[in-house]
Amino acid sequence: MSDLSRRNVLSLGVALGLAGVAGAAPAWASSAAGASAGDPWWVWDDEVDALMATVLDNGQVPAVNTAMRSWVNNDDPLPGGLPANLATWLRKVNKLPSWADPVKLRRAADFNRRKDTYLFMLYGLGSGIMSTVIPREAKSVYWSAGGADMQDRAAKTFTFGYDLSDRNGFEPSGQFVVTANKTRLVHAAVRHLLPRSSRWQAVADEPNRIPISNGDILVTFHSLGTYVHKKLTEWRVPMSAADEEAFLHSWQVAIHLLGVREEFIPKTWAAAYAQSEQVLTPILAPSQEGRELAEDLLGLTAQIDLGVTRGFLNEFVRYALSDTVGDWLGLRRDYAAAALVRTGWPAYIAFREGLIPIMPVGFYMFDQFIRALAMLFLNKVTSPTTTPITIPTGNRPG
Ligand code: HEM
Structure with a gap:
């Protein structure tokens, strides 16, 4: 087992309270092969x-x-x-x-x-x-x-x-x-x-x-x-x-x-x-595969009009996940959109939840964005052309 997964095994055990008394290693962590039945990294189905x-x-x-x-x-x-x-x-x-x-x-x-x-x-x-x-x-x-x-x-x-x-x-x-x-x-x-x-x-x-x-x-x-x-x-x-x-x-x-x-x-x-x-x-870490997948996922939304620019989308992802993740994925900066997200989104929530009485600037833009995102989601799910979950017969072709 690599150091990384050994560390994960240990920390997962601690987090789960499996360690028993402080300082004592959980039973599964002491197994040399790391393969005891109580080790979630070595349990499949x-x-x-x-x-x-x-x-x-x-x-x-x-x-x-x-x-x-x-x-x-x-x-x-x-x-x-x-x-x-x-x-x-x-x-x-x-x-x-x-x-x-x-x-x-x-x-x-x-x-x-x-x-x-x-x-x-x-x-x-x-x-x-x-x-x-x-x-x-x-x-x-x-x-x-x-x-x-x-x-x-x-x-x-x-x-x-x-x-x-x-x-x-x-x-x-x-x-x-x-x-x-x-x-x-x-x-x-x-x-x-x-x-x-x-x-x-x-x-x-x-x-x-x-x-x-x-x-x-x-x-x-x-x-x-x-x-x-x-x-x-x-x-x-x-x-x-x-x-x-x-x-x-x-x-x-x-x-x-x-x-x-x-x-x-x-x-x-x-x-x-x-x-x-x-x-x-x-x-959490970047990888070539992850960067491509993120680009594919964000590109999906480009197929419909979300009422916002790609810069806004990038900045929303940065806001939701952190600039570190945004940098790993190479999400182009749009500082005007960033400012709008950072002030407009909390105000949007507060207004929707009845916590402030005055409709904030940008409310309709956020609303339109969410509606479009929801439609993308719902159309995909309810459309008759949606592929149901199926068991694959092989790996990535080509
Ligand atoms: C397939 C959900 C954990 C890797 C799927 C599918 C769903 C799903 C709904 C079927 C859709 C599809 O075929 O694309 C989940 C949920 C998880 C979870 C809710 C945990 C809460 C994981 C983990 C991994 C993983 C931990 C890998 C480390 C995959 C792969 C497929 C798959 C490779 C097959 C995609 C294919 O058809 O080639 N998962 N998953 N999943 N999942 Fe998960």
């Missing part, structure tokens, strides 16, 4: 990983994708045409965990609806671009099949966010449980495929380690849920304690559905923040 490896090796992926097309709602029966052992496994996992709290999940859905304006911005421009400076994730995404078509991939990822945030997401008539399970299958396939890519091998920090461990998924969760919660707090968006708890709960259930073991899932926002500081913040 064994059962389904083995199933997907066989499905891929037997050339059954196209048939599985065809079968899964009609499997959409949480209460849909499992489709016919799946290999028997895959169907048996899905029957076991395709449900909410016993600890899921329906009242909190409903509140989370209501919270997502009430705050959707900020969530579009934060998930889309904040988390989306942050994923490009998480090198392990950026390199996996770039060298997997989906990396060659970021528009299609972004649309599929939107599906996850949309279903998670939907009013009925976790209800029987909703779609999130199925979407999360499809994603879990995709990740299992990637674990089998990427190690066979010589180009991924050439750039991976640890080419011999299987990608998308529980630790990696936790890092990504922090770039999504924890980051969004932190920014909403910093931006003084009013949230009740019950809202905050419900929002965390929806993410706890989401990462459970993606195969993260319960003992690794943070129980409170304080634990999540501590974990994020230890495992996400120190690993």
